[in-house]
Amino acid sequence: MAKDFNSQKVVERYDDHIRRLIPGYALMHQQVDALLQSALSSDAQILIVGCGTGYELEYLLNRHPTWTFTAVDPSLGMLQKAQALIQQLGQSERVQFIHGETAALPTQPKFDAALSILVTHFVPHELKSDFFAEISKRLRAKGLLITYDLMACENPQQFKALPLLCQANGLSIEQSDAMMERLAQDFFTLAFDDYQQLLQRTGFAQVHCFSQVLTYQGLIAQKKQDDILTSEHSGKVVFAQQGIQH
Numbered sequence: 314m315a316k317d318f319n320s321q322k323v324v325e326r327y328d329d330h331i332r333r334l335i336p337g338y339a340l341m342h343q344q345v346d347a348l349l350q351s352a353l354s355s356d357a358q359i360l361i362v363g364c365g366t367g368y369e370l371e372y373l374l375n376r377h378p379t380w381t382f383t384a385v386d387p388s389l390g391m392l393q394k395a396q397a398l399i400q401q402l403g404q405s406e407r408v409q410f411i412h413g414e415t416a417a418l419p420t421q422p423k424f425d426a427a428l429s430i431l432v433t434h435f436v437p438h439e440l441k442s443d444f445f446a447e448i449s450k451r452l453r454a455k456g457l458l459i460t461y462d463l464m465a466c467e468n469p470q471q472f473k474a475l476p477l478l479c480q481a482n483g484l485s486i487e488q489s490d491a492m493m494e495r496l497a498q499d500f501f502t503l504a505f506d507d508y509q510q511l512l513q514r515t516g517f518a519q520v521h522c523f524s525q526v527l528t529y530q531g532l533i534a535q536k537k538q539d540d541i542l543t544s545e546h547s548g549k550v551v552f553a554q555q556g557i558q559h
Contacts, residue, residue, distance in 0.1 A: 331368075333483035334492060335431065336475075337526045342372055344524050345428065345459055348533060352457055353425050355379045360424040360451060362415055363387075363432035367395030374404045383418065385411045415447040422450070426457040434463040434500045441501070442515055449516030452536040458517055461524070461531040465502040471527045478527060508532060 332338050349359070357380045364370055364384035373380065386392045392412050399408050411417055427448045436444050448458060466472040475496075476489035484492065503511065509520045509532075517534035524531035 331431075333488075334479060335529065336478045336482055337524075337529075341430075341461055341524060341526075341529075341531065342369055344531065345369070345430070345461070346373060346376060348459060348523060349373070349426055349457070350377075353380070357381075357425040358383070358423055360415070360418075360427040360448070361385065362427060362429045362448060364395050364410075365391050365431075367398040369428065369430055370395060370408065371398055371402065374399070374402065374407060381407050383409045383411065383424070385413065385415055385418070387412070387414060415444070415451065418451055420450050422453045422456070424452050424456055426459065427452055429458070429460045429462075431461060431463075433460055434502050436501060438501050438503075441503075441511055445512060445515035445517070449536055454536060454538045456536045458512070458534045458536065459523075459531065460533075461529065462508075463496065463500055463502055464508070464528055464530045465504040466528050467504055475527050505530065505532075 335341070349357070353359075357377075359373070359380060359382050361370055361382060361384045364386045367384070370382060370384055373382070384392070384395060386395070389412055392410055396405075396410050399405055429448065433441065433444065445458075452458070476484075476493050479489045479492060480486060505522065512520045512532070512534050516537055518537045520532060520534040522530055523533045
C-alpha cells in the first residue's frame with residue numbers, strides 16, 4: 314500500500330528515509346537552487362507545492378535571505394513539521410503555509426517560480442492536468458516550473474539497477490524490495506514525452522530535462538505568456554490572457 318503521509322510515524326521517519334530512498338537527493342536540490350538563482354531576481358516569490366517536512370524550504374531560505382515563499386501541502390502532519398522547522402530558524406515571516414491544495418490559493422498570478430519536487434508521481438493520471446493548470450494560473454508570465462519525479466521506466470536495465478543504487482545509498486535489501494513493490498503498484502508515472510505534452514497542454518512551454526538519475530528525472534518549463542488551457546472535465550477551451558509582467 315502507498316505510504317500514508319498523514320501518519321505521524323511516516324512523517325517522523327521521512328527526512329532520514331528519503332535520503333536513502335532517492336539517489337542524489339541532495340545534489341538534486343543543489344541543481345534546483347542553481348536553476349532558480351540563474352533566473353530569478355532578489356525579490357522573487359516562490360511557490361512550493363508539496364513542501365513535505367520543509368527540507369527544500371529550509372535550504373532555499375538559508376541561501377536566499379530576500380526571497381519569500383508560499384508552501385502548500387495536503388498533509389497536516391508534514392506541514393506542521395515544516396512550520397516547526399522554519400520557526401526554529403526564525404524565518405516564519407518569509408513563509409506562508411497553506412494546508413490543502415494549490416487550488417486554495419488566490420488565482421491572481423504572483424509567483425516567479427513553482428517547485429513540485431517528488432510530488433507528481435503521487436497524483437492520479439486523471440488529476441494531473443488540473444494539478445498543473447492550477448500551478449500555471451498562479452505563475453507570472455514566463456514564470457518557471459521545476460519538477461522532479463519518478464518516471465515511467467522505458468529501460469528495463471535502469472529498473473534493475475535502481476534497488477542496487479538505493480542499497481548503496483543505505484537502504485536494506487528488505488527496504489529496497491518493498492520499494493520496488495510500491496513502484497509497481499502505488500505510483501502514477503509518465504514517460505518523458507507524455508509528461509512534456511501534459512505540461513504543454515496546461516500552460517507551459519520550453520519543457521526540458523535538467524537532471525536524471527536512472528528512473529528519476531527533473532524537468533524545467535516556462536509559463537506561456539498567453540495560455541490556452543483545455544478543461545478535460547468541461548470539454549471547453551478556456552482562454553486566460555496573462556498580461557502581467559514581473
